Amino acid sequence: MSEAQRSQEVLRAEHLTRRLEGEVPVTLIDDVSLTIKRGEFVTIMGPSGSGKSSLLYLLGLLDRPTNGRLQLDGQDTATLSEDALADLRLAKLGFVFQFHFLLPEFSLLDNVTLPMRKLGRLGADAAQARGHELLDRLGLQGHAHKRPHQISGGQRQRVAIARALANDPLIILADEPTGNLDSVSSASVRSLLQELTRETHKTVLAVTHDASFATGADRSIQLVDGRLVSG
Numbered sequence: 001m002s003e004a005q006r007s008q009e010v011l012r013a014e015h016l017t018r019r020l021e022g023e024v025p026v027t028l029i030d031d032v033s034l035t036i037k038r039g040e041f042v043t044i045m046g047p048s049g050s051g052k053s054s055l056l057y058l059l060g061l062l063d064r065p066t067n068g069r070l071q072l073d074g075q076d077t078a079t080l081s082e083d084a085l086a087d088l089r090l091a092k093l094g095f096v097f098q099f100h101f102l103l104p105e106f107s108l109l110d111n112v113t114l115p116m117r118k119l120g121r122l123g124a125d126a127a128q129a130r131g132h133e134l135l136d137r138l139g140l141q142g143h144a145h146k147r148p149h150q151i152s153g154g155q156r157q158r159v160a161i162a163r164a165l166a167n168d169p170l171i172i173l174a175d176e177p178t179g180n181l182d183s184v185s186s187a188s189v190r191s192l193l194q195e196l197t198r199e200t201h202k203t204v205l206a207v208t209h210d211a212s213f214a215t216g217a218d219r220s221i222q223l224v225d226g227r228l229v230s231g
């Protein structure tokens, strides 16, 4: 493989396996190998309990495999400490979950600038300016100083996307991002994520039950019983 091809890869999983030991051992993910390229919009689909969230957690460095290797942006992650993994997540990954996980006592702007303040790359003024820019981009202009309970569920999810974009991540990982939304808000969140891949060349990896998500995706990964069956 040439260097140029390799640099297009943002994630490379080789034989990833995640087993839970115990009286009755459970294999959540079973020998999954895949590569994700820069700018791809990939959905992860499959029946309930097939391991979609487990795979996303492994790919998002929120869990460690029992076997196999994972490279993020060319870096092997196996030997990294918990702190180093947290730093890598903060700098290179953005997460959107089914529940927004916004901090209720913080304004929307503070929720969005929090990851920037943690990373410390931008000064306070630049972080505020970027926070406003992201909220505006996501159709939340005029709401920056509201708190999460003062806006709708669809708007909260858009704030969660703005927060995921805060540190200009390489990859956005989304776990059922439209699972709690009505159909209109779902469509808006879906098209926002799709626009992001087109406009900013972000890579999006989304677990979803929503077939219309897959229609607009570059690729759909199918899981059954923790195994990759296509994609």
Ligand SMILES: Nc1ncnc2c1ncn2[C@@H]1O[C@H](COP(=O)(O)OP(=O)(O)OP(=O)(O)O)[C@@H](O)[C@H]1O
Residues within 6 Å of the ligand: 020, 026, 027, 028, 046, 047, 048, 049, 050, 051, 052, 053, 054, 055
């Ligand atoms: N901590 C755990 N202990 C025991 N079993 C677990 C644990 N976490 C997940 N599982 C099991 O592993 C399997 C995969 O779970 P996972 O949540 O990854 O599936 P999923 O495809 O995302 O499901 P859903 O679509 O219902 O959210 C399921 O059978 C689940 O019950």
